[in-house]
Amino acid sequence: MGSMGNAVEKGVEQDDLVMPLIDFGAFLHGDSTVKKAVAEQIANAFKSSGFLYLENHDIPQKQVSLAFSESAQFFERSQTQKNELQWTTPDSNRGYVAWGREKVTQSADPEEIARLRASNPDLKESMEIGREGVPGLPNQWPSRFDEEGKTFETDMQHFFLTLKDLHIQVMRAIALGMGMDESFFDSYTSAGDNTLRLLHYPSVKKSLWRKNPSQVRAGEHSDYGSITLLFQDDIGGLEVKSPKGTWVRARPIPGTIVVNAGDLLQRWSNDIIKSTKHRVIQPPPKETEQDEDEDAMVPARYSIAYFCNPNFDRFIEALPGTWEDSGKKYEGINSGDYLVMRLAATY
Ligand SMILES: O=C(O)CCC(=O)C(=O)O
Numbered sequence: 001m002g003s004m005g006n007a008v009e010k011g012v013e014q015d016d017l018v019m020p021l022i023d024f025g026a027f028l029h030g031d032s033t034v035k036k037a038v039a040e041q042i043a044n045a046f047k048s049s050g051f052l053y054l055e056n057h058d059i060p061q062k063q064v065s066l067a068f069s070e071s072a073q074f075f076e077r078s079q080t081q082k083n084e085l086q087w088t089t090p091d092s093n094r095g096y097v098a099w100g101r102e103k104v105t106q107s108a109d110p111e112e113i114a115r116l117r118a119s120n121p122d123l124k125e126s127m128e129i130g131r132e133g134v135p136g137l138p139n140q141w142p143s144r145f146d147e148e149g150k151t152f153e154t155d156m157q158h159f160f161l162t163l164k165d166l167h168i169q170v171m172r173a174i175a176l177g178m179g180m181d182e183s184f185f186d187s188y189t190s191a192g193d194n195t196l197r198l199l200h201y202p203s204v205k206k207s208l209w210r211k212n213p214s215q216v217r218a219g220e221h222s223d224y225g226s227i228t229l230l231f232q233d234d235i236g237g238l239e240v241k242s243p244k245g246t247w248v249r250a251r252p253i254p255g256t257i258v259v260n261a262g263d264l265l266q267r268w269s270n271d272i273i274k275s276t277k278h279r280v281i282q283p284p285p286k287e288t289e290q291d292e293d294e295d296a297m298v299p300a301r302y303s304i305a306y307f308c309n310p311n312f313d314r315f316i317e318a319l320p321g322t323w324e325d326s327g328k329k330y331e332g333i334n335s336g337d338y339l340v341m342r343l344a345a346t347y
């Protein structure tokens with residue numbers, strides 16, 4: 001398809017990994033023919049690389065910039081304050097996560113995870129925000145400290161709901177693109193059992209990587225849920241694993257959102273959709289860079305990930321059209337149980 005070739009050209013293509021740049025405006029506002037064509041582009045990207053870039057997604061740049069600046073302000077708070085807001089349990093999955101606490105990994109072996117955590121902690125801190133109003137699982141808002149914290153709470157709640165809507169729309173596109181009824185996922189996306197994660201990768205010495213070449217900002221992993229909506233700043237460092245086993249840079253493209261499939265969507269689709277491994281390393285070197293300087297620093301990087309999940313009370317079984325010929329590869333599983341199981345193995 002002509003427009004698909006164009007999408008690939010403007011996205012990223014390397015080592016058999018294709019992350020197309022897709023004009024989501026054409027899905028949101030186009031007529032039914034255009035809509036269907038875009039939905040198919042999206043479904044195809046999910047089936048091949050599991051990664052794509054969305055442009056014209058209707059989220060105002062102002063709102064995104066505000067979220068980034070308030071995120072940066074949040075991480076500037078004292079460690080004491082941040083620790084008061086700390087993440088407690090997988091069931092809650094809300095609050096502040098300090099450096100080295102989480103080691104995202106595919107391993108489910110607690111001893112191995114403990115070893116990894118001790119040797120190569122991720123160089124990052126994060127703030128996890130869940131759905132508001134869940135009894136017994138309050139978000140950890142800095143509104144308890146000051147006015148700035150109150151503004152943070154209001155704006156992040158708003159951003160959460162904006163992204164909840166985009167999740168609904170992207171799932172509609174996937175449904176349509178896979179030949180299902182466009183509204184198929186609506187009863188799975190209505191609750192918004194999602195997590196908004198603000199990420200800060202602090203500025204660190206470049207020499208860290210000379211001393212330990214396997215140091216990472218975020219270790220190799222796949223995401224757990226249905227899809228992830230990821231905003232990155234202009235620093236770079238996100239990499240996606242190609243079918244050849246090489247790492248391909250998912251360079252920042254201004255104004256776009258990186259969208260990728262998670263493990264539960266792969267399972268739900270009987271492995272037709274791909275949940276692809278990715279990681280964050282140091283940004284690409286600038287041409288003018290002097291590498292010899294012992295004190296040279298890698299700049300801080302900020303990103304915002306919105307992890308989407310099917311409503312936690314829904315049962316997830318192979319999607320229609322994905323198993324009739326080959327059989328079901330997986331048992332059905334409750335969405336909320338699946339996520340808590342994965343989080344419990346990680347923290
Ligand atoms: O910071 C990024 O660009 C990616 C973060 C990520 O993959 C994650 O938190 O799951």
Ligand SMILES: [Fe+2]
Nearest residue numbers: 221222223278
């Ligand atoms: Fe991720």
